[in-house]
Amino acid sequence: MSRMPDAVVPPPVEGVILDDIDARPGSTASLLRTFIGLYLRRLDDWISAADLVRIAGFLGIPAATARTGVTRLKQKGLLLAEREGGIGYRLNPAAIPMLERGDRRIFEVRQMALGDPWCLLSFSIPETRRDLRHQLRRRLQWIGCGMVSPALWICPGYLQDEVKEILTELHAREWATLFRTQTPEVAGPLADAVSGWWDLTALRAEHELFQESIAPLPDDAPGPFAAYVRLIDAWRVLPYRDPGLPAALLPADWPGHRSFAAHARLSAQLAGPAWDFVRTAIADRASARPDDGAALSAD
Known part of the structure; x- marks a missing residue:
């Protein structure tokens, strides 16, 4: 039977912009986040409030629901309200590394081969920092790591840099040790062990x-x-x-x-x-509108 991380999920660590792993695909929050991840950097990191709500409409999201979804993305730290010739939203610069990491995962599919290196992560976090322990396990599971035991996790070697980024972002590096190994030695077939480390x-x-x-x-x-x-x-x-x-x-x-x-x-x-x-819709809107402020408040 595969083991899963602790069920208790604490609030995000202060100052860390987390991937929104709770947003259900197809939901308003998820669709807006996907649009922003795909296009906002290509739109010079800024979009008018009216355009964002209008674009959401093409995804079947009503205007009022879209405004609520945008508010959530601001609370998550993905967007910053900012005027640039009108009311709008700028991509938070602190979120760019997260989005770039997402680009690599989404558009550069990686497949491990037998004989490729594995990365092992062992950590011992003080009992006084149980919140950090929960956050670390949750983030490791999110990037595809398997759990050998609650304090020993495994992943393909090419994910090692992402593991290091998580440790750095959570300020947990001092309690962790990383190892590289070619083939873990287990009592039975490695495939059976893998089916226990991953669900x-x-x-x-x-x-x-x-x-x-x-x-x-x-x-x-x-x-x-x-x-x-x-x-x-x-x-x-x-x-x-x-x-x-x-x-x-x-x-x-x-x-x-x-x-x-x-x-x-x-x-x-x-x-x-x-x-x-997207490029045409926003360009057409920009040439037609006198002022975004008349259409929508940026909260």
């Missing part, structure tokens, strides 16, 4: 849910923009949850290969037209 049943279900959710795309979406944002929104969690374990250590009918192929095929089809839509 493969839950991961399989996530792949199957992703495939089910994108089956109607792009035919049921009102244009390539909505189809692409919904594709990435449904996909963006999977490259974190699934660390890319060696195929030889996974069940023969593992659905991950189908998920990766479907994402690549639809991305190639939709990404260009979706960006053309």
Whole structure:
């Protein structure tokens, strides 16, 4: 039976902008976050309040719901309210490393091979810092690490830098030791150990849910923009949850290969037209509006 981290989840560590792992794909918060991650840097890190609400409408989000969702993203530290010829929102510079890390996961699929190095993380955090211990376990699980024991975690070697970033962000580096190893020696088959370190049943279900959710795309979406944002929104969690374990250590009918192929095929089809839509929609709006302030308050 696979072991899972402690169920108690404390508030985020102060000053750390966390990936919004609680936002359910397809929800307002998740769709807005996906749009911002995809496009705001390409729009010079700023968007008018009116444009953001208008763009949300193309994703099927009512204006009032969109405003509430934007407020949440401000509270999470992703957006900053800022005037730039009108009321709008700027991407928080402190969030850019997180988004760049997300880009690598979402668009650069990695697959471990047998014989590639593994990374082991051992930590001993004082009992007085139980909140930090919970945060660390939660973040490790989020990036796809497996749990050998509550204080010993494992992941493909290419995730080591992300583990270090988490330790640094949580100010936990002094209590942790990292090791590199080629092949962990276990009592039985390594595949059996892997199925205990990772919850493969839950991961399989996530792949199957992703495939089910994108089956109607792009035919049921009102244009390539909505189809692409919904594709990435449904996909963006999977490259974190699934660390890319060696195929030889996974069940023969593992659905991950189908998920990766479907994402690549639809991305190639939709990404260009979706960006053309965003660029044109915002340019047309900018030339038509006299002042964003008349349309929406930036809270």
